[in-house]
Amino acid sequence: MPDPGPGEVLVDVQACGVCHTDLHYRDGAVTDDFPFLLGHEAAGTVAAVGEGVTGLRAGDYVVLAWRAPCGACRSCRRGRPWYCFDSRNARRPMTLLDGTPLTNALGIGAFAEKTLVAAGQAVRIDPAARPEAAGLIGCGVMAGYGAAVHTGGVGRGDSVAVIGCGGVGAAAIAGACLNGAVKVIAIDIDDRKLDQAERFGATHTVNSRGTDPVEAVRELTNGFGVDVAIDAVGRPETFLQAFSMRDHAGTLVQVGVPSPGAQVELPLLDVFSRGGAIKPSWYGDCLPSRDFPFLVDQYLNGLLDLNAFVSGTVSLDDVEDAFAKMYRGDVLRSVVVL
Structure with a gap:
C-alpha cells in the first residue's frame, strides 16, 4: 500500500x-x-x-x-x-x-x-x-437515481417504466418517485424483486416472464406508453422493450451495462417516427461532489x-x-x- x-x-x-x-x-x-x-x-x-x-x-x-x-x-x-x-x-x-x-x-x-x-x-x-x-x-444507487432524474429528466406528473428491479432499477424507481412521477411501473421476472420495487414507490408491477411488458405498460397508460422507459438490465431484448413502451417523443434511458457482444437491430423509420430520445446513462450523469451529499441528506431526512x-x-x-x-x-x- x-x-x-x-x-x-x-x-x-x-x-x-x-x-x-x-x-x-x-x-x-x-x-x-x-x-x-x-x-x-x-x-x-x-x-x-x-x-x-x-x-x-x-x-x-x-x-x-x-x-x-x-x-x-x-x-x-x-x-x-x-x-x-x-x-x-x-x-x-x-x-x-x-x-x-x-x-x-x-x-x-x-x-x-x-x-x-x-x-x-x-x-x-x-x-x-x-x-x-x-x-x-x-455506484448502484447513484447510477439508478441519476438515470431517472438526471439522464431521463423525470419530473412532476410523468409516467415511468423501469425494466430490471435489482439495485440500480430500485434506485431508479426511488428517484422517479422522489422527483414527482405519478405512475411508476416496475418490470422484472422475479416476484421478489417486484415486491421490493413497491417498497421503493412503484405504483404498478409487471412480471414479464409470462406477460408481454410492452402491452402491459400500454394498458396501464391508456394505450400511450410512458414518458420515460429505463432499461436497467442492458440486454438487447430489454432495450427493444423499453424502446417500444415509450409514448411518442418519450425518452429511453439505458443504464444497464450490456455485454461486449450485445447488438440490437431497429428499423430506422421507427427510430425517426417515434421521436424522443435514446440516452445512455453513465453513472447517472452525476457530479459526485454535488450529488452524494444530497442523497445522504435525503436518506437522513427519511426521503430515500x-x-x-x-x-x-x-x-x-x-x-x-x-x-x-x-x-x-x-x-x-x-x-x-x-
Whole structure:
C-alpha cells in the first residue's frame, strides 16, 4: 500500500457493497488486466492525505466515487463534468506482497482494509449516515437515481417504466418517485424483486416472464406508453422493450451495462417516427461532489430508504457467496463490513 502521493488520499474502508460490476470484472467481461482488486461501493474515513490536497483531512467520513472530474478536459470546460474524459485515479497501484500490481476495479479497489484513491474520488458526507448504506451511493444507487432524474429528466406528473428491479432499477424507481412521477411501473421476472420495487414507490408491477411488458405498460397508460422507459438490465431484448413502451417523443434511458457482444437491430423509420430520445446513462450523469451529499441528506431526512438496499452484511471471506446470491437474484446488495 503506497503512501498517498500528491493529490491522493488513503482511506480506511468501513463498508463496501458487492456490485454487479465487480462480478463483470471477476468474469473478465470488463478488461483482462488481472489480477483485480475488486470493490467500489465504499464508505470510510480518510487515514492520510498527500501533498496539495485541500478540503479533506484525516478523520473525514467519505463515500468513494469512481469518477472524479479533472476540471480541465474539453467536457469539463464545457460545463459537463459528469462526462469528464480524464477522470482522476491514484497514480500508483496497490500490490500483492510479491510486488505484483493490482488493477483496482473502477479505480477504487475497496475489498480491503485500506484503499488509495485520488482526492477527488473521496466525497465528504454527513457522518450520521450508516456506512453500509452510504457506500451504495458510490455506484448502484447513484447510477439508478441519476438515470431517472438526471439522464431521463423525470419530473412532476410523468409516467415511468423501469425494466430490471435489482439495485440500480430500485434506485431508479426511488428517484422517479422522489422527483414527482405519478405512475411508476416496475418490470422484472422475479416476484421478489417486484415486491421490493413497491417498497421503493412503484405504483404498478409487471412480471414479464409470462406477460408481454410492452402491452402491459400500454394498458396501464391508456394505450400511450410512458414518458420515460429505463432499461436497467442492458440486454438487447430489454432495450427493444423499453424502446417500444415509450409514448411518442418519450425518452429511453439505458443504464444497464450490456455485454461486449450485445447488438440490437431497429428499423430506422421507427427510430425517426417515434421521436424522443435514446440516452445512455453513465453513472447517472452525476457530479459526485454535488450529488452524494444530497442523497445522504435525503436518506437522513427519511426521503430515500438506503437501508432497504442492504440485503445483508458479509465479511471479505464471504464475497464469493455474495456473488452466488447475486446470480440467483436473492439480494439487492450484500455489503462487506470491515
